[in-house]
Structures are given as structure tokens and as C-alpha cells.
Amino acid sequence: MTIKLMGQGVQRVEDQRLLRGQGAYTDDIDVGPGLLHAAVVRSPHAHARIVDIDLDAVLDVEGVHAVLTYDDLTGPMAEPLPLLIPHPALTHGRTQYALAKDEVNYVGEAVAFVVATDRYVAEDAVGKVKVTYDVLPAVVGIEAARAAEHLVHDDVPGNLGARLEQQTGGDAPAVVAAAPHRLSLDLDIERSACMPLEGRGTVARWEPALDRLQLWTSTQSSTGVRAAVAVKLGLDLGQVDVITPDVGGGFGVKINHPWPEELLVPYAARALGRPVKFVEDRREHFISSAHERGQVQHVEVGFDDDGRLLGLDVELWHDHGAYTPYGLIVPIITSTQLLGPYKPGAYRVVFHSLYTNTVIVTPYRGAGRPQGCYAMERTMDAIAQHLGKDRAEVRRVNLIQPDEFPYEHGLVFQDGRPLTYDSGDYPAMLDKIKALVDWDTFGERQRQAAAEGRRIGLGLACYVEGTGVGPYEGAHVHVETTGKVKVATGLTSQGQGHQTVFAQLVADELGCRFSDVEVVTGDTRRMPYAVGTFASRAAVMSGSAVHLAARRAKEKALRIAADALEASEDDLQIVDGVVSVKGAPEVSLDLGTISVLSNPLRYAFDEASKRATQFQVGDPGKPPVAEDDEPGLEGRDFYSPERATFASGMHAVIVETDPETAEIRILQYAVVHDCGTLINPMIVEGQIHGGVAQGVGGALYERMAYDSSGQLLNASFMDFLMPYVSEVPDGIDVDHLETPSPLNPLGIKGAGEAGVIPSAAVFAAAIEDAEGLREDGLAITAMPISPSELFELRLAHQNP
Amino acid sequence: MTVSAQTGETGEAVHDVRLRVNGVVHDLRVPARRLLSDALRHDLGLTGTHVGCEHGVCGACTVLVDGRSARACLMFAVAAVEVDITTVEGLTRPDGSLGPVQQAFSECHGLQCGFCTPGFLTTITAGLEENPDPTHEEARDMIGGNLCRCTGYQNIVAAVECAAVLRRGGSRGPGPGGPHASITEAGGPS
Ligand code: FES
Ligand code: FES
Numbered sequence: 001m002t003i004k005l006m007g008q009g010v011q012r013v014e015d016q017r018l019l020r021g022q023g024a025y026t027d028d029i030d031v032g033p034g035l036l037h038a039a040v041v042r043s044p045h046a047h048a049r050i051v052d053i054d055l056d057a058v059l060d061v062e063g064v065h066a067v068l069t070y071d072d073l074t075g076p077m078a079e080p081l082p083l084l085i086p087h088p089a090l091t092h093g094r095t096q097y098a099l100a101k102d103e104v105n106y107v108g109e110a111v112a113f114v115v116a117t118d119r120y121v122a123e124d125a126v127g128k129v130k131v132t133y134d135v136l137p138a139v140v141g142i143e144a145a146r147a148a149e150h151l152v153h154d155d156v157p158g159n160l161g162a163r164l165e166q167q168t169g170g171d172a173p174a175v176v177a178a179a180p181h182r183l184s185l186d187l188d189i190e191r192s193a194c195m196p197l198e199g200r201g202t203v204a205r206w207e208p209a210l211d212r213l214q215l216w217t218s219t220q221s222s223t224g225v226r227a228a229v230a231v232k233l234g235l236d237l238g239q240v241d242v243i244t245p246d247v248g249g250g251f252g253v254k255i256n257h258p259w260p261e262e263l264l265v266p267y268a269a270r271a272l273g274r275p276v277k278f279v280e281d282r283r284e285h286f287i288s289s290a291h292e293r294g295q296v297q298h299v300e301v302g303f304d305d306d307g308r309l310l311g312l313d314v315e316l317w318h319d320h321g322a323y324t325p326y327g328l329i330v331p332i333i334t335s336t337q338l339l340g341p342y343k344p345g346a347y348r349v350v351f352h353s354l355y356t357n358t359v360i361v362t363p364y365r366g367a368g369r370p371q372g373c374y375a376m377e378r379t380m381d382a383i384a385q386h387l388g389k390d391r392a393e394v395r396r397v398n399l400i401q402p403d404e405f406p407y408e409h410g411l412v413f414q415d416g417r418p419l420t421y422d423s424g425d426y427p428a429m430l431d432k433i434k435a436l437v438d439w440d441t442f443g444e445r446q447r448q449a450a451a452e453g454r455r456i457g458l459g460l461a462c463y464v465e466g467t468g469v470g471p472y473e474g475a476h477v478h479v480e481t482t483g484k485v486k487v488a489t490g491l492t493s494q495g496q497g498h499q500t501v502f503a504q505l506v507a508d509e510l511g512c513r514f515s516d517v518e519v520v521t522g523d524t525r526r527m528p529y530a531v532g533t534f535a536s537r538a539a540v541m542s543g544s545a546v547h548l549a550a551r552r553a554k555e556k557a558l559r560i561a562a563d564a565l566e567a568s569e570d571d572l573q574i575v576d577g578v579v580s581v582k583g584a585p586e587v588s589l590d591l592g593t594i595s596v597l598s599n600p601l602r603y604a605f606d607e608a609s610k611r612a613t614q615f616q617v618g619d620p621g622k623p624p625v626a627e628d629d630e631p632g633l634e635g636r637d638f639y640s641p642e643r644a645t646f647a648s649g650m651h652a653v654i655v656e657t658d659p660e661t662a663e664i665r666i667l668q669y670a671v672v673h674d675c676g677t678l679i680n681p682m683i684v685e686g687q688i689h690g691g692v693a694q695g696v697g698g699a700l701y702e703r704m705a706y707d708s709s710g711q712l713l714n715a716s717f718m719d720f721l722m723p724y725v726s727e728v729p730d731g732i733d734v735d736h737l738e739t740p741s742p743l744n745p746l747g748i749k750g751a752g753e754a755g756v757i758p759s760a761a762v763f764a765a766a767i768e769d770a771e772g773l774r775e776d777g778l779a780i781t782a783m784p785i786s787p788s789e790l791f792e793l794r795l796a797h798q799n800p
Numbered sequence: 801m802t803v804s805a806q807t808g809e810t811g812e813a814v815h816d817v818r819l820r821v822n823g824v825v826h827d828l829r830v831p832a833r834r835l836l837s838d839a840l841r842h843d844l845g846l847t848g849t850h851v852g853c854e855h856g857v858c859g860a861c862t863v864l865v866d867g868r869s870a871r872a873c874l875m876f877a878v879a880a881v882e883v884d885i886t887t888v889e890g891l892t893r894p895d896g897s898l899g900p901v902q903q904a905f906s907e908c909h910g911l912q913c914g915f916c917t918p919g920f921l922t923t924i925t926a927g928l929e930e931n932p933d934p935t936h937e938e939a940r941d942m943i944g945g946n947l948c949r950c951t952g953y954q955n956i957v958a959a960v961e962c963a964a965v966l967r968r969g970g971s972r973g974p975g976p977g978g979p980h981a982s983i984t985e986a987g988g989p990s
Contacts, residue, residue, distance in 0.1 A: 011906055018914030019902040021848015021888035025915065028847035062811040120833060197852040197860055197915040197949050248850070248915030249949050282853040495913030495950050682909050686951060690912060693952030717857035717947065725940050725953040732954060755952075 005504035005514060006746070009682030012500040014493075023246040026201035026218045031275040035203075036065055038265060038278040039122035041112035041129045042288060043104035046138035046357035046710020047152070050102055053112060054130040061125045063117035065272055068264065070101045076232045077267060081258065084224075085327030089164040092156045093324045094355070098232075098260040098267075104133070105152055105322035106358050107710055108287030110260045115268050115276055138357040138710035142296045142317050145354035152322060152355035161324050162353040166335065168410030170346035175311030179302025183382050188782040189371050189760055191294040191319070191704040192697070193286070194364045195722060196494070198248020200259055200289060201279040204266035208273065213266055214241045218248070220255040220492055221532030222522045228258040229266055237528075244522030250494035251694070252363040253290050255534040256326050286715035291704055292330060292364035294319040297375045302345075307383045307394035312344045314375060316351040321360040328353055330361060330368040332414045333466075338372030339409060339419075340463050341426040341648055342380075342398040347411075357710045363534065365694060369465060369757045374783065377461040377761035381768070391460060391765070392434055399426040414535075415469040417643040423739045424464070424648045429672050432735050433460065433650040436670035442654075446769075455657045456667065457770025461758035462650045467675075467750025468540025468743075472640035474529050475545040477506060477553045479633040481599075481608050483577050483592030485510065485517045487549075489542040490530020492522030496538060496752060497683045502546045504679060505746070509550035510557075511574030512591060519546075529638070536647070536750025539679060544639035544744045552635030557594050560633070564589060564597060595633040600624035645741040647749035649673040651692075651758040653729075655766040662791040664700060664767060669729040674737040676749035684751045685734055691755015693728045698756065699763035699784050701727065760784070773797050815878050821846065822890030830877045837861045839877035840887060848888035848918050852947065859946035862919035863887050869926040888918035891925060901925050904963035905956075912950035920946050924960055933964055 017023055053069050070078070081095040100111045112129050116122035137150040144150075145159040152159055176182060202217040213235060219225050219242075226242040229235070247254065261278040269276040280288070300313040318331040335349040380398075384391040400407050402425045409419040434440065442458045449456045475489040487506055493499070503517035520526050521542075531541070554574060561579040562569040565587055573582050580588035589597075596612045604610040618624050625631050654668040671688055678684055701721035705713040714720045721727075740747025760783040767790065773779035779793060812831045819826045821844060828843050837854070840846045840863070852860035854873045861872040864886035891899040898906060901924045911917040920943060927942035928934070934942060939960040940953075948956065 009909075012909065014914070015906045015911060016898075018911060018917055019888075019898060019905055019921070020892050021846070021918055023848070023914050025847075025850070027841070027851075030845075119838075120831070195949055196913070197858060197947065198850070198913070247913060248852075249913040251949070282855065495911075495915075497912070686909050686912060686955060689952030689954045690950045691952070694949070716855055717853045718855065722947055722949065724945070724947060725943050725957065728953050730936075730940065730957075732952070 005508050007678055010500055010504055010680055012497045014499045025198055025246045025248050026203055026216050027279045029203050029216045029245055031203055031205045034274045036115050036274050036276045037119040037122050038113060038115050038276055039126045040110050041126050043107060043109040043111055045104060045133050045135050046107050047136040048104050048133035050100060051132040051134050057128040058125045061128060063121040064125045066115040066268060068113040070097060070099045075234055081325060082228060084325055085329060087328045090162045090328055092161045094153055095325045096323050098263050113264045140356055140706050140708055140710045142319050145356050146317060152357055156355060159355040160352055161320060161355055162328055165350045166411050167348040172311045172313040172346040172348035175346040176300050176302035176313050179310045180304055182302050183386055185299040185378060185382055186781060187297040187375055187378055189293055189295050189374055190784060191291045192702040193291045194251035194253040196249025196251055199280040199285040202262050202265045203277040204269040205275040206270040212239050215266055216243050216245055217262055218254055219244055219257055220250045220534055221257055222492055222524050223490055223530045224532055225257050225262055226524050232263050233266060242524045244492040247494040251365040255532055256290055256362040283715050287712055290362040291359050292361050295371045299375055299379050301379050303383050306397050307387050307389055308397050309345045311346040314349045318351055318353045319356050320353050321356060321358050323360050326362040329414055330363055333368030334372040336411050336413050336419050337369045338376050340376050341400055343400055358706055365753045366756045370760055373461060373463045373758050374760040381765050392439055395462060396430055413466055415644060420643060421646040422741050422743050424674060425737060425739050429650050429737055432672045433652050436733050436735060437652045455659055455770040456654060457766045458654050459762040459765030459769060460652045461761035463757040464646050464648045465754055466644040467536035467647050469535045469537055469644045470640055471531060472638050473531060473541035473545045474527060474638040475549040476527055477549040477635045479553055479591050479595045481592050481595045483516060483590055485512050487517060487519045488526035489521055489546055490527035491533045491538055491542050498538060501679045505543055505547050506550045509547050510554045512577040516577060536752040539748050540645060540744060540750050541639055543748055544746060545637055547745055548637035548639060549635040552637055553633060556633055557591060560594050560597050561589050598633040599631040641743050645743045645749045647675045647754060649754050651762045653762050653766045655770055657767060657770045662787040666729040670733040672735045673754055674739050675751040676741045677738055677747035687751050688734055688755040689732055692732055693723050695756040695759025696728055697723045699759040703784055817878050817881050819880055821885045822887060832878050834877045835873055836875040836877045836880045837872035840872060846887050846889055850915050850918055860916050860919040862922045864922050864926055869923045888921050891921055900966035901963040904959040904966055908955045908959040908962050910955045910959035916948040920956060924963060928964055928967055
């Protein structure tokens with residue numbers, strides 16, 4: 001019997017390629033001779049009117065083939081870029097043009113597009129484009145946006161893109177006012193960014209003979225880019241193929257689309273009749289791709305003597321940057337997922353989504369949840385401190401109980417559906433995380449450390465994550481006559497191991513050998529219907545679709561085999577790619593042969609196909625392909641769930657802070673995680689490790705250092721402090737809980753973003769606990785926190 | 801690239817250079833400013849060497865120059881003559897199977913997107929040459945100059961330790977097990 005691969009730490013098939021240097025990332029794609037390279041003239045000002053663009057000096061540069069400015073764009077290309085996710089509350093949505101028209105709104109905005117023989121020459125030419133600007137006052141930071149002394153867009157009063165209010169469970173302000181205990185908190189969290197090691201890149205080839213465009217792009221949504229390119233270039237969808245090759249990390253930034261260059265590259269390729277490539281450099285990634293996180297939060301909370309929430313009234317100010325191509329997804333997620341595993345009592349949340357003259361904000365791993373978790377978990381810590389209670393116990397009294405699922409919050413989630421948790425076991429999870437860090441004895445440990453002059457502290461943070469949002473994903477499973485199984489799903493991969501986990505699912509369901517399965521993702525030629533890879537949805541959505549498609553292929557295989565073997569389908573089994581009669585293994589057919597039989601042929605071209613010619617198979621009295629049937633051994637299916645499935649987790653960290661230097665060291669990091677049934681625990685743990693490392697970066701090191709004129713001062717890996725191995729914990733203790741989701745056939749929930757969600761919250765709590773800075777209210781209210789900021793905080797506490 | 805004797809298509813002065821990469825000699829003609837990383841990737845088609853920052857910080861472009869790790873984005877192709885360059889493509893064994901560091905990465909799930917990976921593989925190859933039996937701390941130090949945004953480094957450190965065993969002719973415990981599979985030593989140093 002074959003072992004089920006579901007739940008096994010199967011080694012990744014994609015590694016064989018990647019480890020040999022045979023990966024094919026966008027910049028590696030060989031599109032044939034004549035390739036030209038693009039570079040972009042970007043605004044040096046955060047806010048300015050374009051007075052003049054002088055191209056005289058560029059056109060003389062040898063090797064320059066074309067320079068585009070806004071005036072060269074026509075038709076839909078001259079319109080603003082799409083607003084991907086319109087929302088009725090986004091009353092003042094604005095998007096940029098592919099090339100700036102009249103005005104620029106952040107340092108880095110694309111102004112002109114140069115195409116030349118190579119990137120070196122293209123960059124030389126960029127330096128020769130003379131743009132005259134009339135500089136306007138820049139709006140930088142949430143405070144300036146709220147003050148609205150200056151406007152980012154003249155026609156957006158108060159710099160306010162959207163205001164959205166939701167409430168549930170009663171009149172929150174009134175309940176808070178009447179509560180026996182009340183607290184208010186003002187919190188701040190800074191900007192960071194995804195920073196995949198591979199930036200954005202796009203290559204396009206126009207085929208005049210076929211009247212067709214081929215585009216390779218480093219994206220999280222091939223089908224999205226395809227639709228956008230078709231609309232913008234005035235092409236039929238059928239004329240555009242988008243292929244997502246290997247992608248060197250995404251973490252959210254590559255879900256936004258189309259980027260200006262994703263349109264300008266094919267536009268130029270078609271105009272010049274030569275393939276064109278754009279690959280951004282690291283500085284460009286900092287100043288022209290997307291950021292996330294930046295929020296200011298105000299929390300009013302009312303609670304009882306046990307710390308039970310009675311009312312929670314939250315106001316958020318979200319910095320969405322200069323434009324809103326991705327709508328309100330991030331603040332909507334913050335405002336709904338803030339609730340975590342808790343019952344809030346009466347809850348009201350209002351967010352203000354604000355324009356600033358900075359890089360756009362679109363989802364970064366966690367997508368608004370880290371901010372929400374930070375607000376809620378800081379609140380929990382504040383309640384515990386106020387009541388002098390154990391922080392874990394205060395959380396415990398507020399947890400949704402296992403018998404309360406499905407739990408209906410009475411709010412609308414990011415997908416426009418009710419916020420309903422499907423399953424989970426939060427009290428069990430709390431027990432597990434406490435056990436991992438010896439929670440109950442930590443006080444003693446802390447006292448001992450203090451006796452040695454050391455400061456150690458413990459923090460805890462809990463979250464719930466809506467994963468696997470719709471609308472749908474699909475999959476196609478094709479058994480070839482060789483018995484090889486070719487699988488295609490439309491969403492893209494950025495390192496999650498999809499080629500492995502989807503092959504595990506197909507092998508299990510179809511009954512073929514794992515090594516016979518080959519999975520392709522993100523190629524619109526193979527699967528034109530797809531949404532994309534975001535919101536920890538790939539395993540849930542495509543995983544379910546792949547499973548269903550494999551089931552269809554299996555059903556067909558059994559039907560054909562039953563006919564050929566003159567057996568009942570119920571008596572058949574498929575093991576290692578062979579269909580046989582249970583108890584009579586010699587009566588069998590392999591899947592390859594069944595594939596031959598499934599496709600009646602007129603022409604024979606090899607031994608296998610001879611067996612499928614019309615003289616060999618079928619009842620001469622019937623049509624070769626039955627009326628309700630199709631040729632081929634294939635299965636295609638789509639998975640479209642009613643709503644998202646909710647994963648959950650709890651993190652704890654023990655830190656030590658240096659009494660002199662305020663340096664912050666991680667002594668232990670522990671994670672309990674529930675993403676339902678695990679497909680491949682090795683890959684899930686890898687996702688958690690990566691998320692935790694990004695979380696450490698976000699909590700202790702990473703920030704976007706804008707000056708007041710809107711210049712990003714740290715736009716390089718030298719100055720933006722991404723964690724090396726020396727900054728991440730040495731070992732991460734992970735424990736899993738598997739509460740299957742009732743919403744999909746495999747019981748799975750998403751896992752991709754989990755590791756990063758509680759970081760800001762958990763580190764703030766641990767550092768504060770180490771420092772004992774909490775007598776007069778919460779001390780750490782702004783994250784990330786650096787040693788010098790901690791040092792300042794100490795001074796402030798000494799001299800209030 | 802089509803070139804005239806002294807100047808390229810763009811009128812730039814070009815130089816004849818001979819690069820020895822993975823034991824193969826390549827003659828090419830490049831402008832003085834052409835980075836070694838670009839020459840490897842785009843002139844020689846060895847796209848396994850990746851570029852993550854082009855300012856010497858991430859280590860994705862690391863290659864071996866006479867066996868020592870070096871950042872190809874900080875070298876000009878014209879300065880890489882008279883040395884032996886090894887790229888990730890050259891770490892595979894002659895029979896096409898994975899070299900010990902590559903094998904260790906596969907067994908320990910030391911990569912996700914794979915973009916940083918070639919730089920880690922070359923760095924660790926040089927590191928283990930210098931220190932074949934690193935302690936845990938030394939294994940962490942060995943990769944201390946390379947950035948990875950996906951893995952959180954846990955399994956890369958495990959891969960360094962596993963690679964050290966594999967280089968000595970050891971093998972890992974049977975079956976899929978990822979980073980937690982046991983490592984068994986077989987025989988002494990090879
Ligand atoms: S690309 Fe050379 S160090 Fe980053
Ligand atoms: S595996 Fe993606 S950056 Fe390291």
C-alpha cells in the first residue's frame with residue numbers, strides 16, 4: 001500500500017533545479033536576440049508639478065532606442081492605472097499614471113521610460129533627461145496628513161481617501177463609559193516593506209507573425225497582469241500570455257499590479273518590434289514598489305474585574321501613501337482582525353485612510369494584521385497591568401471557546417463576507433504556548449536573573465488570521481499516455497513549495513506515484529482562470545482545487561478501467577499508478593494505458609497509440625466518444641468557498657535587555673500554530689521561521705526613514721536593517737495544533753503569513769516586562785524599538 | 801553583443817577578457833564598467849548567480865574566486881582575469897548529482913524562493929573548505945554576511961552542519977524528515 005503523503009515532510013522537487021543554479025527568474029529568461037533594456041526616470045521630489053521634460057540630450061546617446069513620457073501614451077495607456085479593489089467607502093480613490101502626468105506625488109514615481117541596448121546605457125540616458133519641476137510642499141507622516149495644512153491631491157480634502165466605521169455587539173462608546181474599569185491607549189507602528197531578494201521584473205516579446213504578446217513577470221497574479229495588459233494595450237485576452245517564472249520572493253508586494261513597467265515594457269516591445277526587459281534595482285525597489293504597516297491607533301477599552309472586555313472603541317489612522325491602487329484591504333483587515341481570538345463585547349472601529357507624499361502602501365505579509373494584533377495585545381497587557389493580573393489569565397477569560405464555532409462577529413471581512421470564524425481551539429493553544437516557555441515559573445526566573453543584575457522579560461501575543469479568501473482557484477490534472485501526470489493551477493509561486501505540496505495532494509487522491517506528477521503554476525497558457533497568491537490562500541484554494549481535479553481524473557480512470565477490465569468500479573483500486581481489482585492484483589491496467597484508451601485515435605504513432613485506434617477500441621455500434629463524455633484522461637475543477645477559513649496562533653518571546661547599552665537579545669522564541677490539517681509540516685515550519693524573522697526585523701530593526709521633505713533616507717540594504725542570521729533567534733520552538741477547517745475537503749487553513757503577525761506586540765510586551773517600565777501606564781507604545789529608543793525611554797522614566 | 805574592434809555598439813571602449821569559470825575558458829569583450837555579475841549572467845548565460853542589491857550587502861551574487869568567496873557585483877569583469885571563478889553551476893558533481901552543500905540544503909529545507917541560495921551555497925562551500933567541522937556558533941557565523949528574506953535562517957544553519965557531515969562522507973537518517981532528521985556519521989574524514 002502506498003503511504004499517504006498528506007502530512008509528510010516530503011522534500012521539495014523544485015529544489016533540484018534551484019540548487020543547481022537552474023532556476024529561471026524573470027531576469028534569467030532568454031527571449032532570443034535583439035533584447036533591449038529599460039530604465040526609468042523617477043521623480044526626485046515628493047511633491048511637484050512637472051513644468052518641462054527636455055529629451056534633447058538623450059536622443060543623441062548612442063544605443064538609446066526610445067524614450068517615452070506621458071505625452072507618448074495614447075488610449076487606455078493614457079488613463080490612470082486601475083484601482084484594483086474599489087470599495088464604496090473609498091470615496092476619494094486615486095491611482096497614478098503609467099508615466100506621471102503634470103504632477104508627481106512621491107520620490108520614485110515614474111516620469112519617463114528609456115529603452116536602450118543595455119541597462120548601463122539606459123541608465124546613462126536616464127541621467128540625461130532634464131525634467132524641470134515646480135516643487136510643492138510634501139505631506140509626510142500621519143500627523144501631517146491629518147493636519148492637512150497641505151494636500152497631496154488638490155481634490156482630496158483633508159487628505160482623506162476613506163473613512164470606514166463598523167460596529168457590533170452594542171453601543172461601544174456607551175458601554176466603555178459605563179464599564180467598571182476603563183483605559184485608553186495611543187499607539188504607533190512604523191512603515192516597513194516586503195523586501196523580497198528579487199525585485200520586480202518584466203520581459204515582453206511581441207510576435208508580429210502571430211499578433212500575440214508574451215510576457216514574463218515577477219508577479220503574484222499572472223491572470224491579473226494579463227487582464228490589465230490586455231485592457232491597457234487594447235488587445236484581446238487571447239492575444240496575451242503571461243508566464244510567471246520562478247519568483248524570488250513576494251510577501252505581498254508583487255500582488256499589486258499592473259506596475260507601470262508591467263505596461264510600459266510590453267508597450268515598448270510592441271512599438272519597437274524587439275523584446276524589452278525591465279529589472280528594477282534595489283534602490284528602485286525601495287522608492288517605487290510598495291511599503292506597509294504605518295498606523296496611528298487610539299483604543300478606548302472598558303472591562304470588568306476579571307479583565308473581561310465589555311466594550312472596545314478603536315480609531316485608526318492608516319497611511320496609504322500617494323495612491324490607492326489596492327483599495328482599503330490593509331485597514332479593513334486591521335480593523336476586523338484586531339479582534340484576534342477574543343470576544344470584544346461591544347466593538348466599534350473607525351479607520352481613516354490617509355494620503356501622504358510617500359510610496360504607496362499595499363499588503364505586506366500579514367496585511368494589516370500585525371497592526372491589529374499590536375493594538376489588541378497591547379490592550380490586553382494594559383488591562384492585566386491595571387488589574388495586577390497575570391497577562392495570560394486576562395487573555396484566557398476573553399477567548400472564544402471551542403464550542404462557540406462557527407463564531408459570528410457581526411462584522412464584514414476584507415472579502416465582503418461576514419467575519420465568521422470556522423474552527424479553532426484557543427484555550428488549548430494558550431496551554432501549549434505557556435508550556436513552551438514555562439510561563440508559570442517565569443517570574444521566579446526573572447527574579448533570579450535580577451539578582452544577577454540581568455533584565456529578562458516575557459511577552460505573549462495571540463492572533464487569528466483569515467486565510468484562503470475567494471473568489472476561487474482552479475486546477476487541471478492530465479494523465480498522459482506515459483502515465484506521467486501534468487498538473488496546472490493558475491496562481492503563482494514565490495517559494496512556498498507548491499510544486500511539491502500540490503503533487504503530494506495529486507498522488508494521494510489519484511493514486512499515482514509522487515515522482516510522476518509535475519506541477520505548473522502561474523502560466524496563463526495552462527490555466528487561464530485564477531486569482532493569485534496572497535492572503536495565505538494558495539494551499540487552501542489551489543490545494544482544494546487540485547484535490548478536486550485529481551478526483552475527477554480518478555473517477556474517469558476508474559470508469560474506463562471498469563469497462564476495460566469488466567469489473568465494477570467499486571472493486572477497483574489505484575495504487576502507484578496502476579488500477580487493479582482488489583484482491584486480484586493481476587487484473588490491472590496502468591494509468592498510462594487508461595489514458596490511451598480514453599482518447600480514440602485515427603492515427604497510430606507508437607505502440608501505445610496503436611491500441612487506441614478506432615479498429616482496436618470501442619463498440620462499433622456507438623460513437624467513439626460518448627455524448628456526455630470527452631476524450632482524454634483529464635480532470636478539471638474549481639474551488640470557491642463561501643468564506644475564508646481562520647487559522648490562529650500564539651507567540652511568546654523571552655528577551656534580555658542590557659542594563660547599560662539597552663541592547664535587546666532574544667533568549668527564546670516560541671510559536672504555537674493552528675493551520676488546520678498540515679499537508680507538509682516541513683514547509684509549514686519553514687514558512688513560520690521566515691515569518692518570525694521578518695517579524696523580528698519589523699519589531700526591532702526595520703523602518704522607512706523619510707525626512708520631512710519626503711526623501712527616503714535609508715533606501716539601501718546598508719541602511720535599511722534587514723535581519724541577518726545574527727539578528728534572528730537561534731532556534732524557534734514550534735508546536736502545532738490541527739483543528740481542521742470544515743470549509744474545504746482537506747480541512748486545511750493558510751499558513752504563509754502567520755509567523756509575522758504578533759511580532760510587534762510580542763516584543764513590545766517582552767521588552768516592557770524586562771524593563772519593568774509599567775508603573776504609570778504602558779511604556780512601549782511605539783514600534784519598532786531600537787536600543788537607543790529604549791535608552792531614551794529609560795531616561796524618560798527616570799525623569800518623568 | 802556585436803562589437804567593433806575598439807568600441808561596442810554604443811561607442812564605448814571595450815576590452816578583451818578571458819574568464820575561467822567552472823573550469824571553462826571564455827573569451828569576451830566588455831566595457832570596463834561591466835560588472836562581473838552581469839558578465840556571468842548575461843554574457844556567459846550563467847544565470848545561477850543572482851543579484852539582490854548590487855551594492856555588496858546581500859551576498860546573493862557570491863562566487864568563488866580562487867576558492868574564496870567574493871561578491872560578483874563588486875567586481876568588474878575586466879578585473880576577474882587570471883583567477884579561477886566558481887559559480888553555483890560549478891558546485892554540482894561531474895555526474896550531475898548535487899554537491900554536498902546543495903544536498904544538505906535539499907535535505908534541510910534550506911531554501912524557499914531560492915533567490916539567495918546560490919550565494920549561500922558558494923559562501924558555505926568556501927567556509928567549510930576553511931573550517932570543515934564548524935561548531936554551531938561557527939556555522940551561524942559562516943553565513944553571517946548573507947541575507948535571506950524567506951527562511952529565517954534556521955534551516956540554513958542546519959544545512960551548514962549537515963553539509964559538514966556530508967562532506968566527510970556521512971549520511972542523513974532515512975526518509976523524509978527535513979531539518980529534524982538525524983545525521984549519522986559514516987567513516988572518518990574523506
Ligand atoms: S548583489 Fe552582490 S551583494 Fe547583493
Ligand atoms: S530563499 Fe528566498 S531569499 Fe532566501
